[in-house]
């Protein structure tokens with residue numbers, strides 16, 4: 001197998017990472033035990049940062065971009081995997097310090113690999129991708145702290161984005177009353193209601209200076225935005241409510257007070273998908289296979305060819321993409 005194939009590679013140009021679609025060969029892949037024929041990858045916010053060079057995501061150059069991949073094992077020097085196995089990888093440093101998923105072939109460390117759940121197709125796993133798997137980590141963060149549908153409404157911020165839209169669908173499917181906060185009510189309100197949101201919250205209601213404690217509204221929060229939106233959500237969380245914070249689409253800052261924590265027993269639950277343990281990943285993927293509404297998944301995702309990704313990067317950073325982008329690498 002020596003012929004060339006397509007990949008998006010970030011290379012050092014005058015000290016900065018610049019990503020381009022180019023032809024590479026097996027010789028450009030790392031020396032790792034599992035060779036995979038990649039079928040799909042995804043486009044996440046972090047991929048937008050990497051492709052546009054807006055943040056130094058690729059910390060080793062040259063590097064194949066793409067934080068997710070799904071495909072079929074071609075060869076494995078590790079007995080845990082055999083040719084024909086369907087697998088996926090999310091994070092674990094792909095596109096940061098390890099070669100990622102924007103390629104037609106990749107070599108992988110077996111420790112990064114999750115088996116595709118039996119009831120899922122490769123394309124469905126990438127319709128979810130890191131964003132969807134992170135949504136489930138957030139949902140499980142709320143569940144693990146004991147938040148039930150009877151406790152009251154759940155707020156999802158950045159709801160029309162990838163993590164947010166999957167979280168809306170998952171929570172509604174699990175019986176929670178979901179309030180979806182978005183800056184695009186006119187454009188995306190119907191879409192969010194179709195996923196199960198029972199109320200829409202304008203972004204500006206949250207993206208403002210808040211008081212240390214505000215009216216108690218939320219039994220739980222899935223926050224993808226950070227900064228003022230997160231601070232307001234914390235101030236509005238009910239007694240012993242839980243806030244799962246996973247994103248920074250609105251900024252990395254957080255100026256809050258201890259009042260919600262010491263007077264209402266609020267829990268701030270950080271969520272990281274990149275270095276999550278295999279056990280946590282498998283649990284999240286098994287739960288996604290069991291609970292994700294496949295019609296919702298089809299309605300919130302679209303497939304784009306790898307050749308169009310460079311144009312998509314500024315759009316995802318500008319918050320102009322709704323739902324999820326599956327990347328067809330072939």
Ligand code: NDP
Nearest residue numbers: 045158159160161162163182183247248249250272273319
């Ligand atoms: P998307 O770009 O798909 O969605 C982000 C959404 O945030 C947008 O759709 C928009 O929602 C909202 N938004 C964008 N800009 C702003 C702004 N300036 N102020 C307020 N809201 C804004 O990204 P993803 O869903 O892929 O990722 C969401 C966040 O989660 C990102 O910050 C990402 O880095 C992070 N993330 C973290 C992970 C982890 O492991 N912790 C894993 C995956 C993602 P709307 O239009 O509805 O207002």
